[in-house]
Amino acid sequence: MGLTKTEIFTEEQNQLATMLKALAHPARVAILQSIIRANSCICGDLVDELGLAQPTISQHLRELKNAGIIQGTIEGVKVCYCIEPKAWNLLAKEMNVFFNSYQDPKGCC
Amino acid sequence: MGLTKTEIFTEEQNQLATMLKALAHPARVAILQSIIRANSCICGDLVDELGLAQPTISQHLRELKNAGIIQGTIEGVKVCYCIEPKAWNLLAKEMNVFFNSYQDPKGCC
């Protein structure tokens, strides 16, 4: 199939999975690290930094943007991409809750 | 293509992306939440809880196990799945580092 049965899961589970999926590619991890390091990035810079073709980078940027993780501002011929603080902080918090919901093995198998 | 060019990314980026991918499905989020809540789970329990077929659950469990996030112990006819503490805590720490590497917009576009 290849089609996730989203209807059987909670909204929370689906949202968390969607956000994680947006991060779950080395190119997108690298893009986010570059944006964070430089405070903001332009598509062309990322094409030079990573070794991927321009359409590929553009596609990854769109995915991050669709997930709400980054935002793009048109600046003349260029587009300036940077982190969307609200979404980032929300995701950071949710991930924290998720990971902290488990603490150590009090009698496992 | 559908083939990620892992060779152009750092080991760290690939590992983080791989771990995130293992979590990036609502069924696997749900499975982990169930395991954490119950401390340990059996495949059949998860089949009942979530609404997915047994082979599908088994497959998701295998992915989580391959990623090192959970471990399975054979207990007679059953297999007891629980969190792998080391991998979990490592991932939690890495996620923390990743999310904390960005702090607020000091002059964005």
Add this chain to the structure above:
DNA sequence: TTATTTAATCGTAATATTGCAATACGTTAT
């Protein structure tokens, strides 16, 4: 206007993922 620059979109090929029915595999019970 006509280049030039930068990024998005389209189309497509290769591969990966999701889900399940059918089946196989171990382990325990009878």
Add this chain to the structure above:
DNA sequence: ATAACGTATTGCAATATTACGATTAAATAA
């Protein structure tokens, strides 16, 4: 031995993802 139970594996269909060449679009420069 054989039946029952719980799980893993296989095989397959439908869909999604990744990557890029070719092209388009939109803004600035000449």
